[in-house]
Amino acid sequence: MKKTISVALTGNPNVGKTTVFNTITGSRQHVGNWPGVTVEKKTGRCEYADTSIEVTDLPGTYSLTAYSADEVIARNFIIEDNPDVVVQVVDASNLERNLYLTMQLAELGRPVIVALNMVDVAEGRGDTIDEKRLSELLAMPVVRTVGTSGRGLDRLLETIIAVAAKGEKHTHTIGYGDEAEALISDLVRILDDDPALAGGYPLRWLAVRAIEGDSAVLALIEKSSVAGAVQARLQQIDLDEYEALLADKRYEAIGAILPQACTMCVRKMTGSDMIDRVVTNKYLGIPIFLALMWGAFQLTFAVAEPFMAGIEYVFGWLGEVVAGSIGNEWLASLLGDGVIGGVGGVFVFVPNIFILFLILSILEGSGYLARAAFIMDRLMYVIGLPGKSFIPMLMGFGCNVPAIMSTRTIEDDRDRLITILVNPFISCGARLPVYILFAGVFFGRDAGNVIFGLYALGIVVAILSAKLFRCTILPGESSPFIMEMPPYRIPTIKNAMLNMWEKGSMYLKKAGGIILIGSLIVWFLASYPAGVEYGSEESFAGMIGHLLEPLVSPLGLDWKIAVALIFGFVAKEIVVSSLGVLYGADEGSAALSDALLADPALSMAGALAVMVFVLLYMPCVATLGVIKKETGSWRWAGFSVLYGLVVAWILAFATFHLASYFLGGA
Amino acid sequence: MASCPLSLLSAGTTGKITGVHAGEGLRRRLYALGLIPEATVTVVTRDRGSIIVSVCGCRYALSRGMAMKVIIAPEVAAR
Ligand SMILES: Nc1nc2c(ncn2[C@@H]2O[C@H](COP(=O)(O)OP(=O)(O)OP(=O)(O)O)[C@@H](O)[C@H]2O)c(=O)[nH]1
Numbered sequence: 001m002k003k004t005i006s007v008a009l010t011g012n013p014n015v016g017k018t019t020v021f022n023t024i025t026g027s028r029q030h031v032g033n034w035p036g037v038t039v040e041k042k043t044g045r046c047e048y049a050d051t052s053i054e055v056t057d058l059p060g061t062y063s064l065t066a067y068s069a070d071e072v073i074a075r076n077f078i079i080e081d082n083p084d085v086v087v088q089v090v091d092a093s094n095l096e097r098n099l100y101l102t103m104q105l106a107e108l109g110r111p112v113i114v115a116l117n118m119v120d121v122a123e124g125r126g127d128t129i130d131e132k133r134l135s136e137l138l139a140m141p142v143v144r145t146v147g148t149s150g151r152g153l154d155r156l157l158e159t160i161i162a163v164a165a166k167g168e169k170h171t172h173t174i175g176y177g178d179e180a181e182a183l184i185s186d187l188v189r190i191l192d193d194d195p196a197l198a199g200g201y202p203l204r205w206l207a208v209r210a211i212e213g214d215s216a217v218l219a220l221i222e223k224s225s226v227a228g229a230v231q232a233r234l235q236q237i238d239l240d241e242y243e244a245l246l247a248d249k250r251y252e253a254i255g256a257i258l259p260q261a262c263t264m265c266v267r268k269m270t271g272s273d274m275i276d277r278v279v280t281n282k283y284l285g286i287p288i289f290l291a292l293m294w295g296a297f298q299l300t301f302a303v304a305e306p307f308m309a310g311i312e313y314v315f316g317w318l319g320e321v322v323a324g325s326i327g328n329e330w331l332a333s334l335l336g337d338g339v340i341g342g343v344g345g346v347f348v349f350v351p352n353i354f355i356l357f358l359i360l361s362i363l364e365g366s367g368y369l370a371r372a373a374f375i376m377d378r379l380m381y382v383i384g385l386p387g388k389s390f391i392p393m394l395m396g397f398g399c400n401v402p403a404i405m406s407t408r409t410i411e412d413d414r415d416r417l418i419t420i421l422v423n424p425f426i427s428c429g430a431r432l433p434v435y436i437l438f439a440g441v442f443f444g445r446d447a448g449n450v451i452f453g454l455y456a457l458g459i460v461v462a463i464l465s466a467k468l469f470r471c472t473i474l475p476g477e478s479s480p481f482i483m484e485m486p487p488y489r490i491p492t493i494k495n496a497m498l499n500m501w502e503k504g505s506m507y508l509k510k511a512g513g514i515i516l517i518g519s520l521i522v523w524f525l526a527s528y529p530a531g532v533e534y535g536s537e538e539s540f541a542g543m544i545g546h547l548l549e550p551l552v553s554p555l556g557l558d559w560k561i562a563v564a565l566i567f568g569f570v571a572k573e574i575v576v577s578s579l580g581v582l583y584g585a586d587e588g589s590a591a592l593s594d595a596l597l598a599d600p601a602l603s604m605a606g607a608l609a610v611m612v613f614v615l616l617y618m619p620c621v622a623t624l625g626v627i628k629k630e631t632g633s634w635r636w637a638g639f640s641v642l643y644g645l646v647v648a649w650i651l652a653f654a655t656f657h658l659a660s661y662f663l664g665g666a
Numbered sequence: 667m668a669s670c671p672l673s674l675l676s677a678g679t680t681g682k683i684t685g686v687h688a689g690e691g692l693r694r695r696l697y698a699l700g701l702i703p704e705a706t707v708t709v710v711t712r713d714r715g716s717i718i719v720s721v722c723g724c725r726y727a728l729s730r731g732m733a734m735k736v737i738i739a740p741e742v743a744a745r
C-alpha cells in the first residue's frame with residue numbers, strides 16, 4: 001500500500017502558501033497580493049515518488065497566539081490535527097519577521113521544514129542567502145522555492161518525504177535567558193505531574209505559552225490536575241514583563257542567526273514607498289481611488305460591448321431556429337421562451353462578468369487593495385468601523401459570499417458583524433445584468449452613469465447602515481487596526497486568468513444550473529393552468545404577481561416584475577431570466593430589451609425603481625447561507641432579509657416618485 | 667527629543683519604539699509583527715494620525731487609534 005503523509009502549509013500572511021499549494025496539488029485556490037486571502041483550511045493531494053502527500057493550505061498567521069478567526073483555524077490545525085510534517089513557507093525577502101513564527105514552531109516539537117519562498121525577489125535585489133548555514137542554525141531543513149514558477153518544489157516534496165520517513169521530532173529551541181528559563185523549568189516540573197498533559201504536548205511549549213497568556217493553553221491547564229500549582233507559580237511574576245522578554249529573546253536569536261546566513265535580508269521597498277507616497281497621500285488618495293474605480297467601471301463595459309452583441313445575435317438566431325423548426329407548439333415554447341429566453345437573457349452578460357472579475361483580480365494582485373483600506377480609514381472611522389472593513393466591501397463587487405468570508409480577519413466581533421450585515425448592499429456581479437438590461441433599455445447613452453450611480457448608492461446605503469447599527473443595536477467604537485501593506489507586484493497573468501476563470505465559470509455554471517431550473521419553473525407558472533394564454537394574467541404566474549401587486553405598485557411596477565423579484569431571491573440574475581421568460585410571449589420582438597421598452601406599464605422612473613430595489617432588497621440564498629454560517633445564527637440572517645426589504649422598498653419608492661417628478665411621465 | 671505617540675510623527679521621520687501601551691492580546695500581536703521596544707520605525711505616509719510605517723523591512727498601516735498606542739522617541743532629522 002502507498003504511504004500517506006499529511007503536511008500543513010503554514011506561515012505569515014501573503015508569503016505564497018496558496019501559490020505553493022496550488023502548484024503542488026494542482027488546485028486553483030484563490031491567490032492575491034494582500035494579507036488574509038485564505039481564511040479557510042483547504043486540503044489537496046499530490047502523488048510523488050510512490051508517496052501520497054495530503055497537503056493542507058492554512059490561513060496566514062503571524063504567531064501561534066491566534067488573534068483573529070482565521071488565525072485560530074491555522075493554529076488549531078497545527079496543534080490539534082497533528083500533521084506529520086509542518087512546512088513553514090517563508091518570505092525570503094523578509095526573513096526577520098518571518099522567522100519569529102519559526103521560533104515558535106520549533107518549540108512545538110514537530111518536524112518543521114522551512115520553504116524559503118520568493119527567493120527570486122531576494123536574488124533580484126542582490127541578497128544572498130546561504131540556506132545550508134541557515135538550516136544548520138535553525139536545525140531544520142531549508143529549501144529554496146519560487147511558488148509562482150514552481151522552482152524548488154520537487155526538492156520540497158523530496159524533503160517532506162525524507163523528513164516524514166525519519167519521523168524525528170524537532171528538539172532544538174532557543175534559550176530565553178536565566179531568569180525566564182528558571183521559570184520555564186519550574187512550570188515544566190509542575191506540568192509533568194499531570195500524565196495527560198505530559199503525554200499530549202511538549203511541556204516546554206506548554207510552559208512558554210502559559211507565560212505568554214495563550215488562552216487556549218491556559219484553558220487546557222485549567223482543566224488539568226495541576227491547575228492550582230501553575231496558577232500559584234504564575235502569580236509570583238509580572239507576566240507583562242516576561243512576555244516582552246520572550247519576544248525580545250526571539251528577535252535576539254533571529255538577529256544572531258541572520259548575519260551568519262545572509263547578506264542584507266531586510267526588505268527594501270523603495271519603489272513601493274514611492275508609489276505609496278502618491279497613492280496614499282492625504283489629498284491625492286481618495287481622488288486616485290475614485291478615478292481607478294471609474295476607469296475599471298468604464299472598462300467593464302467598453303471591452304464587453306462587442307462580445308455581448310455577438311452572444312445576443314447567436315441567441316436571437318437560436319430562438320428563430322427553434323420557433324421555425326419545431327412543430328410541437330408546447331416544446332417550441334418550452335425551449336424558445338423557457339430555456340433560450342431565460343438562460344439566454346443571462347448568458348448575454350457573461351463578458352461583463354468575466355471582465356469585472358479580471359479587473360478585480362488585477363486590483364488584488366497589484367497590492368493596491370490593502371492601500372484602499374488605509375485610504376478609506378478616515379471615512380470608515382467616522383462611521384465607526386476600522387479601515388480594514390473596506391476590503392470586504394471591495395470584494396463584494398465580485399460576489400458577496402467570499403467577501404463575507406473575508407471578514408474573518410477582522411478581530412473585533414462587533415466590527416465584524418456590522419461589516420457582514422452591510423455587505424449585501426454592495427452590488428455584486430450577479431446584479432449587473434439587471435442594471436445593464438434596464439439602464440440600457442431606458443437610458444441609452446446615460447446607461448453608464450446610471451449604473452455607476454447604483455454602485456455608489458450601494459456603498460452609501462452600506463455606510464449609512466453601518467452608522468445606524470453603530471448608533472443602535474451594535475454600539476461601540478471602531479477598534480484600532482494594524483495591517484500589513486504588501487509590496488506592489490505586477491499581477492501574474494496566470495493568476496489573473498485563473499481567478500477570472502474560477503469566478504466567471506461559477507457564473508456560467510449558475511446559468512446552466514439554478515438559473516435554468518428557475519427559468520423552467522417560471523415558464524411552467526406562465527404556461528399553466530392548461531388553456532390560459534402564455535404569460536397572461538390568468539396564468540399561475542399572473543396570479544402570484546397580482547397577489548403581490550399592491551406591494552410593488554407604489555414603486556411603479558407591475559405583476560411581472562413582482563414575479564421576477566420573487567425568484568431573484570435565489571440568485572439575482574434570475575430577475576433577468578424570469579423577465580426573459582415572462583416577456584417571451586410577445587411574438588416578433590427578438591430581444592427582451594425591445595419587449596421591455598414596448599411594455600406600457602414600465603417607465604423610466606419605474607426602471608430606476610426596479611434597479612434600486614434589486615440592488616438592495618435582500619441577500620441571495622448563497623449569501624444568506626454564509627451570513628448564517630459566519631454569524632453563527634439564523635437571527636442575523638433573518639434580520640438582514642427584513643432590513644434589506646424595508647430599505648429597498650423605501651428607497652425604491654422615493655426613487656420612483658422623485659424620478660417621476662423630474663423625468664416626467666409616470 | 668522626548669517620546670510621543672507614533673501618530674504625531676510626520677512623514678519621513680525615524681524613531682525608536684520606547685513602549686507599547688496596549689492590552690495583552692494586541693501587544694502580543696504587535697510584538698509578532700516586529701513592533702517591539704527598541705525597534706526602529708520610519709513613517710512612510712501620514713494622513714491625520716493614520717500612518718504607514720516601515721519596520722524591519724515591512725510596511726504596516728496603523729489606524730489612528732493604534733498609532734496612539736505606540737510610543738516613539740524620534741531621532742533628530744539628519745538634515
Ligand atoms: N515573486 C514571487 N511572488 C510570489 C511567489 N510566491 C507567491 N508570490 C506572490 O505573492 C502573493 C501572495 O501569494 P499567496 O499564495 O496568495 O500567499 P498566501 O501565503 O497564501 O497568503 P494568505 O492566504 O493571505 O495568507 C501573490 O501575489 C503571489 O503571486 C514567489 O515565489 N515569487
Ligand SMILES: [Mg+2]
Pocket residue numbers: 017018019030031037038058059060
Ligand atoms: Mg493563501
